[in-house]
Amino acid sequence: xxxxxxxxxxxxxxxxxxxxxxxxxxxxxxxxxxxxxxxxxxxxxxxxxxxxxxxxxxxxxxxxxxxxxxxxxxxxxxxxxxxxxxxxxxxxxxxxxxxxxxxxxxxxxxxxxxxxxxxxxxxxxxxxxxxxxxxxxxxxxxxxxxxxxxxxxxxxxxxxxxxxxxxxxxxxxxxxxxxxxxxxxxxxxxxxxxxxxxxxxxxxxxxxxxxxxxxxxxxxxxxxxxxxxxxxxxxxxxxxxxxxxxxxxxxxxxxxxxxxxxxxxxxxxxxxxxxxxxxxxxxxxxxxxxxxxxxxxxxxxxxxxxxxxxxxxxxxxxxxxxxxxxxxxxxxxxxxxxxxxxxxxxxxxxxxxxxxxxx
Amino acid sequence: xxxxxxxxxxxxxxxxxxxxxxxxxxxxxxxxxxxxxxxxxxxxxxxxxxxxxxxxxxxxxxxxxxxxxxxxxxxxxxxxxxxxxxxxxxxxxxxxxxxxxxxxxxxxxxxxxxxxxxxxxxxxxxxxxxxxxxxxxxxxxxxxxxxxxxxxxxxxxxxxxxxxxxxxxxxxxxxxxxxxxxxxxxxxxxxxxxxxxxxxxxxxxxxxxxxxxxxxxxxxxxxxxxxxxxxxxxxxxxxxxxxxxxxxxxxxxxxxxxxxxxxxxxxxxxxxxxxxxxxxxxxxxxxxxxxxxxxxxxxxxxxxxxxxxxxxxxxxxxxxxxxxxxxxxxxxxxxxxxxxxxxxxxxxxxxxxxxxxxxxxxxxxxxxxxxxxxxxxxxxxxxxxxxxxxxx
Numbered sequence: 001x002x003x004x005x006x007x008x009x010x011x012x013x014x015x016x017x018x019x020x021x022x023x024x025x026x027x028x029x030x031x032x033x034x035x036x037x038x039x040x041x042x043x044x045x046x047x048x049x050x051x052x053x054x055x056x057x058x059x060x061x062x063x064x065x066x067x068x069x070x071x072x073x074x075x076x077x078x079x080x081x082x083x084x085x086x087x088x089x090x091x092x093x094x095x096x097x098x099x100x101x102x103x104x105x106x107x108x109x110x111x112x113x114x115x116x117x118x119x120x121x122x123x124x125x126x127x128x129x130x131x132x133x134x135x136x137x138x139x140x141x142x143x144x145x146x147x148x149x150x151x152x153x154x155x156x157x158x159x160x161x162x163x164x165x166x167x168x169x170x171x172x173x174x175x176x177x178x179x180x181x182x183x184x185x186x187x188x189x190x191x192x193x194x195x196x197x198x199x200x201x202x203x204x205x206x207x208x209x210x211x212x213x214x215x216x217x218x219x220x221x222x223x224x225x226x227x228x229x230x231x232x233x234x235x236x237x238x239x240x241x242x243x244x245x246x247x248x249x250x251x252x253x254x255x256x257x258x259x260x261x262x263x264x265x266x267x268x269x270x271x272x273x274x275x276x277x278x279x280x281x282x283x284x285x286x287x288x289x290x291x292x293x294x295x296x297x298x299x300x301x302x303x304x305x306x307x308x309x310x311x312x313x314x315x316x317x318x319x320x321x322x323x324x325x326x327x328x329x330x331x332x333x334x335x336x337x338x339x340x341x342x343x344x345x346x347x348x349x350x351x352x353x354x355x356x357x358x359x
Numbered sequence: 360x361x362x363x364x365x366x367x368x369x370x371x372x373x374x375x376x377x378x379x380x381x382x383x384x385x386x387x388x389x390x391x392x393x394x395x396x397x398x399x400x401x402x403x404x405x406x407x408x409x410x411x412x413x414x415x416x417x418x419x420x421x422x423x424x425x426x427x428x429x430x431x432x433x434x435x436x437x438x439x440x441x442x443x444x445x446x447x448x449x450x451x452x453x454x455x456x457x458x459x460x461x462x463x464x465x466x467x468x469x470x471x472x473x474x475x476x477x478x479x480x481x482x483x484x485x486x487x488x489x490x491x492x493x494x495x496x497x498x499x500x501x502x503x504x505x506x507x508x509x510x511x512x513x514x515x516x517x518x519x520x521x522x523x524x525x526x527x528x529x530x531x532x533x534x535x536x537x538x539x540x541x542x543x544x545x546x547x548x549x550x551x552x553x554x555x556x557x558x559x560x561x562x563x564x565x566x567x568x569x570x571x572x573x574x575x576x577x578x579x580x581x582x583x584x585x586x587x588x589x590x591x592x593x594x595x596x597x598x599x600x601x602x603x604x605x606x607x608x609x610x611x612x613x614x615x616x617x618x619x620x621x622x623x624x625x626x627x628x629x630x631x632x633x634x635x636x637x638x639x640x641x642x643x644x645x646x647x648x649x650x651x652x653x654x655x656x657x658x659x660x661x662x663x664x665x666x667x668x669x670x671x672x673x674x675x676x677x678x679x680x681x682x683x684x685x686x687x688x689x690x691x692x693x694x695x696x697x698x699x700x701x702x703x704x705x706x707x708x709x710x711x712x713x714x715x716x717x718x719x720x721x722x723x724x725x726x727x728x729x730x731x732x733x734x735x736x737x738x739x740x741x742x743x744x745x746x747x748x749x750x751x
Contacts, residue, residue, distance in 0.1 A: 278490060334652075357510060
C-alpha cells in the first residue's frame with residue numbers, strides 16, 4: 001500500500017520519466033546528459049519512494065496501533081476510518097523535481113521555478129501533515145493550518161496573481177498598435193472606474209458578484225495576454241528601432257548630445273563642439289540607400305602596451321555599429337584632451353566627414 | 360511645569376518664530392526666487408505666487424478648523440458625557456473630496472502650461488554648454504570661436520548678452536550637480552552621460568547669483584555660479600576680448616611666472632596661446648591628473664571677478680562697483696584691482712581655503728579631486744601672480 005510520503009517520490013518518478021521521454025524524443029536521444037539526468041532522477045525518486053513504503057513513512061505508531069493507549073487508538077482509528085484528506089503537495093513537489101531536472105539541462109529559469117515549487121511543496125506538505133494529526137476534528141485541523149499558512153499564502157498568491165495580470169496586460173499593450181494601446185488603456189481605466197463606483201455606491205452588492213467580476217476580469221486579461229504573446233510584439237515606430245541593433249539603451253537615446261545624419265556624402269551637423277572629459281552619447285542616422293554605414297570618431301592618440309610588451313601610440317577610435325538606411329545607432333565616447341578630431345562614416349555609400357571640437 | 364518655565368518656553372518659541380520671520384526680510388538677497396529678472400523666472404513667479412496664496416488660505420483654514428475643533432471638543436471636567444455619535448456625513452464627505460480635487464485640477468492647468476512653455480526651445484538663442492564638476496562650473500560657447508579656432512571657454516561666471524535668450528546644454532563630468540540661477544529660471548540637474556536643456560534670459564544687465572543645489576561632495580557649499588548679463592556693446596567687447604589668445608608677458612617677474620605655469624600648472628589648466636620651447640601649443644592633460652578630467656581654463660582669468668568656484672573675490676570691491684562693472688568683464692581687470700591677498704593664499708595652500716580631496720584616495724587611483732597644495736615658495740607665488748594678472 002502506498003504511504004503518504006511515498007506518493008511524493010513516485011509522482012517525481014513518473015514526471016521525471018515523462019520528462020526523460022519527452023526530452024529524449026525531442027532531441028532524438030542525442031543529448032545524453034539531459035535524458036540520463038532525468039532518468040537518474042526517476043530512478044533515485046523511485047528508490048526513495050520504495051524506502052518510504054518499506055518504512056511506512058518512518059511513523060513508528062503506524063504498525064503498532066494496538067500498543068498505544070485506548071483513547072489514542074480510538075482517535076486514530078476514527079481518523080483512519082475517515083481517511084486523511086487528499087493533498088496536492090506531493091504532486092506539486094514531483095512536478096517541481098521534474099522541472100528541476102529539466103531546467104538543469106535546458107534553462108536556468110526552469111530550474112529556479114522547480115526549486116521554488118519543491119521548496120513550497122515541502123513547506124506546505126510538512127505543515128499540512130502536522131495539522132492533519134493535530135486533532136480528530138478536520139475543521140479544527142484546517143483552521144490551525146490556515147492560521148499558520150494564510151499570512152504567507154495570501155500575500156504570495158496576491159503578488160503572483162497581480163503579477164500575472166500586469167504581465168498579461170503588458171503583453172496586450174505590446175501586441176496592440178500604438179493608438180490601439182492608448183484606447184485599450186483608456187478602456188480598462190473606464191471599466192475599473194465604473195466597477196469601483198458601482199461597488200462604492202452599492203456596498204451591499206453580493207460578494208460573490210464582486211469576486212466573480214474580479215476573477216473574470218483577471219482571467220480575461222490573462223487570456224488576452226496569451227493571445228498577445230501569440231500575436232507577437234508590434235513593430236515599433238521610428239526612433240525605437242535602435243534596440244534592434246542591440247547597442248543602445250533607452251536612457252542614452254533619450255538624452256543624446258546630438259543626432260548626426262549621414263546623407264549623400266554629408267554629415268549634418270558637420271561640426272560638433274562637445275566638452276572634454278564628459279561622457280556623451282551621439283545618435284548616428286544613416287540616410288543613404290546604398291547600404292550599411294557606421295560613424296567613426298578618431299580620438300586623441302594614446303600610448304598603450306601591446307601583447308608583445310611594446311609601446312604603441314595610436315588614436316583612440318569610437319564607433320557605432322554598421323546600420324542600414326533609416327536606422328539609428330549610438331556612439332558613446334569621452335575625450336579628455338582638447339583638440340579637433342575627425343568624424344567620418346565608413347561602409348557602403350558615399351563617405352562623409354566632419355569635425356568634433358573639444359574645447 | 361512651573362509658571363516660570365512655561366513663560367520662558369513661550370518666550371523662547373516667540374523669539375524663534377520672530378527669528379524665522381526676520382530671516383525673510385534680508386535686503387541683500389541675490390538668490391531671491393521671488394524677485395525674477397527674466398521671462399522664464401517671471402513665468403514661474405506668476406505661477407507660484409497665486410498657488411502660494413491659495414496654499415496659504417488652505418493652510419489657514421485647516422489650522423483654524425483644527426484649533427477650533429481641538430478647543431471646542433476638548434475633554435471637560437465633567438468628562439463622562441459621551442458626545443453625539445455620528446456615522447457617515449455624505450454631504451460633508453463629498454464636499455471635502457470634491458473641493459481639493461477641483462482646486463488641484465484648477466492649479467494643474469496653469470502648472471502644466473508653464474512646464475510646457477519653459478521646455479520650449481527659443482528659435483534664436485545663444486547656446487552655452489554648461490558642465491558641472493567637483494566643485495566648479497565650466498561654460499563653453501560652441502558658436503563663438505577664438506582667433507585660433509577654439510571655442511570660447513570660461514568658468515564660474517557665465518557671461519551672456521542681456522535681453523537675449525540663451526539655451527544651456529547642461530551635463531556633468533563626475534557626480535550629479537544642479538544648476539540654478541533663482542532670478543533667471545528654475546533648477547536643472549547636471550547628470551553625467553546626459554545633456555539637459557534649460558533656457559535663460561536676463562532682462563537687464565547685471566550679475567545673477569546661484570549655487571549648486573544637488574549635494575555633490577565635500578565642497579558642495581562652495582560650488583557657486585553667477586550669470587553676468589552685459590549690454591549689447593559690452594557683450595561685443597567681451598566676445599572680442601575672449602577671442603584673443605592669452606597675452607604674452609613682458610615683465611621679468613611675469614615671465615618667470617609664465618615659465619613656472621608652463622612647468623606645473625599647464626598639466627591641468629589650459630591657457631590658449633601658450634607654446635612649449637619648440638613652439639608647439641601646450642595642451643592640458645587634466646584627465647591624467649583629476650577625477651573630473653578638467654580644470655578651469657585660465658586664458659582670460661582676469662576678465663572674471665571671482666575664482667575658486669566663485670568662492671573668492673578676484674577683484675577689490677572698488678573695482679566691482681556699478682561704474683567699473685562692465686569694464687571688468689569686457690577687458691579684464693588691471694593690476695591695481697587684483698585681490699592679491701586671497702589669490703596668494705590660494706596658491707600657497709588651496710585645500711586650506713576650499714576643502715578638496717587633493718590627495719589620491721583608494722577609489723580614485725592616482726587621480727585627485729581639486730587642486731593640491733603645490734608647495735610653492737613665496738618668490739614663486741609672486742611670479743605666478745604677476746603672470747596671472749597678464750591674463751586679461
